[in-house]
Amino acid sequence: MNYHGGCQCGAVRYRAEGKRGRASLCFCRMCQKAGGAPFMAFVRFEAARVNWDGEPAVFASSNAVERGFCRECGTPLSYRDVAGPYISLTIHSLDDPSAVQPEISFSSAARPDWCLHLGNLTPLEMDRDEEPGFLSHQR
Numbered sequence: 001m002n003y004h005g006g007c008q009c010g011a012v013r014y015r016a017e018g019k020r021g022r023a024s025l026c027f028c029r030m031c032q033k034a035g036g037a038p039f040m041a042f043v044r045f046e047a048a049r050v051n052w053d054g055e056p057a058v059f060a061s062s063n064a065v066e067r068g069f070c071r072e073c074g075t076p077l078s079y080r081d082v083a084g085p086y087i088s089l090t091i092h093s094l095d096d097p098s099a100v101q102p103e104i105s106f107s108s109a110a111r112p113d114w115c116l117h118l119g120n121l122t123p124l125e126m127d128r129d130e131e132p133g134f135l136s137h138q139r
């Protein structure tokens with residue numbers, strides 16, 4: 001199976017071929033910083049079987065890890081242990097993120113407790129005329 005994806009602006013596209021590896025969530029502080037979010041969601045492939053159209057910028061978040069992102073729009077795209085044969089792609093940069101569901105999680109100690117209760121949040125539709133999910137439900 002092939003997986004296609006890319007960044008928000010379209011400057012970077014990728015195609016991942018072959019069998020995918022594990023799909024995971026990571027709650028570590030580096031992933032939280034990299035995404036500006038409570039966690040990152042990744043699916044792993046053999047790095048040699050991922051073809052890029054457009055070159056991601058790379059940030060070395062440690063001396064063992066490189067994180068790829070679009071230099072134009074900032075979309076986080078990948079995580080790579082530079083010593084290993086694999087690259088992990090962000091699940092939600094896939095054109096069809098529903099094709100992959102996380103199976104494992106890392107660094108749960110840094111997971112906010114409220115992540116266990118996402119189903120309890122008040123569901124609102126996005127409306128361009130108001131702050132998303134902020135005031136309207138208090139009417």
Ligand SMILES: [Zn+2]
Pocket residue numbers: 007008009010011012070071072073074075
């Ligand atoms: Zn982009």
